[in-house]
Amino acid sequence: MDGQGADDLVYDPSDPAVMADPFPVYARLRDEDPVHWSPSVKSWIVTRYDDVRDLLLSDHLSVNRLVRFYTARPPEEAALLRDLIHYLNLWLAFRDPPDHTRLRRIMRHAFTAPAIERMRPNIVEITEMLLDRLETRGAARVDLIREFALQLPAFVIMDLLDVPRDRLDDFKAWSDDMAVFIGGARNATDKYTRAARGCRKMSAYFRDLVAERRRDPRPSFLMDLIEAQDDGDSLTDDELVATCILVLFAGHETTTNLIGNAALLLLRHPDQLASLRADPGRIHGAIEEVLRYDGPTNALVREVAEDHVLHGRHLREGDRVFVMVNSANRDPRQFSEPERFDITRTQNRHLTFGQGIHLCLGAKLAREEGRVAVQALFERFPELALDPEEPPEWLDAMVPRGTRRLPVRLKG
Structure with a gap:
């Protein structure tokens, strides 16, 4: 690879x-090698705030990175991954304009601010139900992820998509x-087999559910997706299935990590927890600071669409790039005292939910769930x-970015 980084610095x-x-x-990395080639992931690692922001807005990079990956697979792997790649290529997250523009225009009709606000009573109800269950455990040690942070957003999304709550274990396994x-x-040896299996089961479930809802319409977020139109254009059945998988997968994973990271950070910073308890109105700032300081999205992945040079490094068409959002969010070039966790921080233009046309559609919902839950x-x-x-x-x-397990004691 072109350019020279620090000899002893490997990510x-x-x-x-x-x-x-x-x-x-x-x-x-930000100081010594801001555009770093990582041999272990065979990708560029970009870490400074301005570079991350600019690349997320740039035409030099593409989100459509699966086609090249798929076509390079040997025949047996390609056959195994065929359905998975088909549905992932229909996600907003993997589509460039004009396909992305069309999909987002249609989907925005289901992701309106009033629609998110209508979800709040359900978020509160689910939160209280899960906390009631925890309270029966007394002073017991519990895994806060498995018994709270995972279930809350999963139930919210399952309710949105008309999935019965008793299917949680199935959907968690598939996800x-x-x-x-x-x-x-990095350390999973059978990831292609597992991913193909999860996608196959989830897509079959949602295909049947969409067909059932067409036969038996009822007011719901899923019905909003089915009926969403923009100038007469609507989602195809494959796009509906792919969008349901995306909403369930991305919607619960990101928020699970947000809730878990928030609990961990506040417990590790008792002064900030005391500040929040003294003024519950600071919950908005607390969630934004969690999103900045150790947010649920460590990186976003792109593929180089056009050769270009950044900080003396030659990025070639087809190279994979990890834009490290969590690094950018602690860049002292952008944030004052970035290593300090401060829920009263006012200048907080973090990049956790992306930038530009790929700004996360579910950001409002994730924030609302995080505030209520924490x-x-x-x-x-x-x-x-x-x-x-x-x-x-x-x-x-x-x-x-989050914890798989977060052991806590509920009471002293």
């Missing part, structure tokens, strides 16, 4: 120490299978504490 996301705390490495491929797991959790359990005997277990992933 290896499979290193458990980097999984747990990547930020010291990010700081070195986990897909996540090892989409999230960039505030209610600490109100219900004022003695909540991290388990001193068992540390958090971080996800093995390049793209999402």
